[in-house]
Amino acid sequence: MSDAVFIGIDVSSQTLEIASSGQAKTWQITNDTSGIEQLVSQVSALAPELIVIEATGGYEFEAACALQAEGLAVAVVNPRTARDFARAMGALAKTDALDARMLAAFARVLHQHPERERFVKPLADAERQRLQALVLRRRQLVQMLTAERQRLRLAHAAARSSIERVIECLKQELGDSEAEAAAHVQRHHAQLAQALASVPGIGSASVAVLLAELPELGKLDRRRIAALVGVAPLNRDSGQRRGHRSIWGGRADVRRTLYMATLTAVRYNPVLKATYQRLLAAGKRKKVALVACMRKLLTILNAIAKHGSTWNPAMPGA
Numbered sequence: 001m002s003d004a005v006f007i008g009i010d011v012s013s014q015t016l017e018i019a020s021s022g023q024a025k026t027w028q029i030t031n032d033t034s035g036i037e038q039l040v041s042q043v044s045a046l047a048p049e050l051i052v053i054e055a056t057g058g059y060e061f062e063a064a065c066a067l068q069a070e071g072l073a074v075a076v077v078n079p080r081t082a083r084d085f086a087r088a089m090g091a092l093a094k095t096d097a098l099d100a101r102m103l104a105a106f107a108r109v110l111h112q113h114p115e116r117e118r119f120v121k122p123l124a125d126a127e128r129q130r131l132q133a134l135v136l137r138r139r140q141l142v143q144m145l146t147a148e149r150q151r152l153r154l155a156h157a158a159a160r161s162s163i164e165r166v167i168e169c170l171k172q173e174l175g176d177s178e179a180e181a182a183a184h185v186q187r188h189h190a191q192l193a194q195a196l197a198s199v200p201g202i203g204s205a206s207v208a209v210l211l212a213e214l215p216e217l218g219k220l221d222r223r224r225i226a227a228l229v230g231v232a233p234l235n236r237d238s239g240q241r242r243g244h245r246s247i248w249g250g251r252a253d254v255r256r257t258l259y260m261a262t263l264t265a266v267r268y269n270p271v272l273k274a275t276y277q278r279l280l281a282a283g284k285r286k287k288v289a290l291v292a293c294m295r296k297l298l299t300i301l302n303a304i305a306k307h308g309s310t311w312n313p314a315m316p317g318a
Contacts, residue, residue: 005048008103010096011056019100026097052107127188134181135212145170181208198311201265209257218305231295262294
């Protein structure tokens with residue numbers, strides 16, 4: 001392990017700051033096509049065990065994909081996680097070079113983590129990257145539409161007609177975006193999409209998010225997939241104190257989609273409806289019961305993706 005090389009890359013819109021565990025100084029390249037080609041060449045020559053890149057609003061995407069395409073292990077980590085590690089190591093200052101070195105140190109620690117696959121996402125192929133872009137665009141349109149509808153409620157009469165025109169335009173764009181995503185899913189993931197959509201409560205938009213943002217679906221056991229999404233309850237115990245367990249972390253976009261699907265499922269899915277009613281009758285709060293149903297729904301979807309089956313109320317996961 002002492003001879004192994006670990007790489008940390010601090011990302012900005014214009015530059016990439018690279019640190020290697022085997023070198024004292026960092027180096028910088030441009031965050032563009034030519035710079036990323038140079039990055040792949042230089043890093044590949046070092047044969048690192050793991051590369052850690054801090055997620056920076058999408059500016060890290062092209063570099064991460066290029067490195068993964070070269071067959072290198074890449075972990076894209078949450079900035080908060082990286083900063084917490086730096087503070088734990090006593091690095092209170094913040095510069096690009098220092099951040100890159102801390103990410104390289106984090107890579108060494110992460111490499112020994114028993115569940116490092118939670119941080120190392122599978123490489124998205126061209127079809128999945130396109131689906132991710134369509135899902136992201138739909139999410140943006142929904143956010144803009146929500147904002148305009150809120151403005152309409154408070155708007156003066158003089159501004160109402162303008163806002164209403166924008167709302168109609170956004171609704172048209174949203175419909176086109178959803179149609180394009182659905183067509184892409186049917187072209188490239190038709191069999192799996194049909195199996196997932198057979199579960200009452202799961203619609204085409206939910207299927208698109210699951211396929212785009214959760215490629216591990218069906219490849220992990222139920223406990224690990226729940227922890228990956230962030231619906232596994234975490235203990236809050238200390239000494240004699242036994243605190244309430246709660247969920248935290250995970251993939252927020254997948255969890256948000258799963259939550260909305262569960263709101264429908266507890267009304268129309270017979271298995272989840274029975275589970276929800278049983279938990280409420282046992283005195284559980286509604287939010288706690290919903291989270292439990294989210295986890296159960298994810299377990300069902302994971303089993304369907306794993307075995308290639310369709311919805312059956314008598315299936316083991318249900």
